[in-house]
Every structure is written in structure tokens, then in C-alpha cells.
Amino acid sequence: MCISLCPTGILELSNELNMRIAYIPRVKEGKANYCTACRRCEFGCPDWCIYILDKEEKKSEKAKT
Secondary structure (H helix, E strand, O other), X not given: OHHHHOOOOOEEEEEEEXXXXXXXXXXXXXXXXXXXXXXXXXXXXXXXXXXXXXXXXXXXXXXXO
């Protein structure tokens, strides 16, 4: 569901299974910069298995580790 909602088409199914034995979505390799952060994938995902991080959040996470 969330993969088909992405207007830029950067999402695909991964090989990783979640606890409901469903393949989770991931960003295609090298396509992360094309994300517009519209959050359609996040709001349309039935299992909340995908979410958007702001660039500032990513930087602060790297600083903590």
C-alpha cells in the first residue's frame, strides 16, 4: 500500500519480514535524495512500518552514537 502511494516511486519491498510476516518497504538504493517528505507513505501504511525522519533528526541520531 505505502509503496504505491509514493509519488516519486522510490520505495520497494525489502527482503526483511516484520513480526506479522510481511515484507517491509525500503527506499531504493541511491534514491533517498528524491524523497519529497510528503508523508503519503507514512499516513497510508496500514501497519505503520515506515516513517519519515527529518534531516535534523538524522544528524542528531548520528551524534548520539
